[in-house]
Amino acid sequence: MKEYKVIKPSLGWRNRSEKLEEILNNHAKQGWILKDLNKNEGAIQIVFERNKNR
Numbered sequence: 001m002k003e004y005k006v007i008k009p010s011l012g013w014r015n016r017s018e019k020l021e022e023i024l025n026n027h028a029k030q031g032w033i034l035k036d037l038n039k040n041e042g043a044i045q046i047v048f049e050r051n052k053n054r
Helices: 016-029
Strands: 002-007 033-040 043-051
Touching (some): 016 033, 016 043
Antiparallel strands (some): 002 043
């Protein structure tokens, strides 16, 4: 069984790539896998997936 997590990070205007990379790496350490990344009206939405019974 899978579980999902959706976040809408506030990345600001400076160092956006570094902040996004930090978010992705921190979630990867917890077993989350990037499922989808959307940009809608300037806001970013990130969807992560992982096995629930790990």
